Amino acid sequence: MYMNETISTILKRRSIRAYKPDRVDDESLELVLEAGRYAPSAMNQQPWHFTVVRDPALLEKLETSCKTVFLESDVEALREIARRDDFSVFYRAPALIIVTGDSTALAPRYDCTLAMQNMMLAAASLGIGSCWMHSIMMLHSTEKGKEVFKELGISFPEKHVPYAAAVFGYSAMPLPEPEPRKPGTVTIIDQDRADSHSA
Numbered sequence: 001m002y003m004n005e006t007i008s009t010i011l012k013r014r015s016i017r018a019y020k021p022d023r024v025d026d027e028s029l030e031l032v033l034e035a036g037r038y039a040p041s042a043m044n045q046q047p048w049h050f051t052v053v054r055d056p057a058l059l060e061k062l063e064t065s066c067k068t069v070f071l072e073s074d075v076e077a078l079r080e081i082a083r084r085d086d087f088s089v090f091y092r093a094p095a096l097i098i099v100t101g102d103s104t105a106l107a108p109r110y111d112c113t114l115a116m117q118n119m120m121l122a123a124a125s126l127g128i129g130s131c132w133m134h135s136i137m138m139l140h141s142t143e144k145g146k147e148v149f150k151e152l153g154i155s156f157p158e159k160h161v162p163y164a165a166a167v168f169g170y171s172a173m174p175l176p177e178p179e180p181r182k183p184g185t186v187t188i189i190d191q192d193r194a195d196s197h198s199a
């Protein structure tokens with residue numbers, strides 16, 4: 001009864017891991033970025049910057065560097081994934097958005113993550129798939145990785161670091177079913193309701 005389009009989009013959004021090569025249309029991309037810029041931020045500092053990479057050759061170079069970082073990771077699971085022949089960090093998506101934040105702001109990690117969630121939901125509402133790309137943050141956290149961004153000509157504003165990154169594009173896979181939600185993750189404390197409960 002209370003379902004609406006916004007909640008329906010939130011429930012239906014899934015991480016998409018296979019993309020058509022088609023470019024995201026410019027108008028939709030603008031709307032997605034606008035949704036990001038309207039996220040809440042600590043003390044309304046809006047400490048973010050949105051870098052959009054739509055150049056396939058550049059995306060391929062960045063992907064190769066991410067793969068190298070995975071292969072050199074301390075985490076065996078990441079090394080194992082990266083060794084697979086069909087491993088593709090960006091899933092051949094045509095666009096990558098990196099949200100960097102001013103590291104001296106009050107809460108840039110939260111601000112940038114909220115901006116990214118706004119963008120993922122806006123994208124889903126427009127029929128555009130997305131998937132968070134943690135490898136970007138991992139790449140930038142190493143000295144070698146920082147050099148890679150410079151070498152590729154991807155520069156960020158002063159004092160900015162990437163806090164959120166995701167690929168965007170038109171899905172080339174059926175919409176996955178969501179994993180079941182974990183039970184016991186909600187506690188409601190409500191003096192007006194005798195049936196206060198945990199779900």
Ligand SMILES: Cc1cc2nc3c(=O)[nH]c(=O)nc-3n(C[C@H](O)[C@H](O)[C@H](O)COP(=O)(O)O)c2cc1C
Nearest residue numbers: 013014015016017089131132133134135176178179
């Ligand atoms: C902090 C964070 C890091 C993630 N990193 C990756 C990633 O590097 N590659 C990837 O394919 N998915 C990544 N994901 C997506 C999650 O795997 C995905 O959200 C989760 O499995 C739930 O699936 P859903 O998004 O379809 O609901 C990440 C998600 C979060 C929140």
